[in-house]
Amino acid sequence: MKPSTLNFVLLCAILMLNIVCTHFMVQQYFxxxxxxxxxxxxxxxxxxxxxxxxxxxxxxxxxxSK
Incomplete structure (x- = not known):
């Protein structure tokens, strides 16, 4: 994998974790x-x-790399 592809996948995973954590945070606060x-x-x-x-x-x- 190229580094940019790996970094893209990592950033997508972190975004998903942010969404999940935000959902759980709001649910627990409720x-x-x-x-x-x-x-x-x-x-x-x-x-x-x-x-x-x-x-x-x-x-x-x-x-x-350029």
């Missing part, structure tokens, strides 16, 4: 399980810098 809601909110916050790092690494590899 049922007044605030501790679980905070855990899923923290997972959302952790996943964003991970996705940003993968995106920047992909752009750097693309610039170096």
């Amino acid at each position: 049922f007044e399980n605030y501790a679980n809601s905070l855990i899923f909110g923290a997972l959302n916050i952790v996943l964003f810098p991970l996705a940003l790092t993968i995106y920047k690494r992909d752009r750097k590899l693309e610039r170096e």
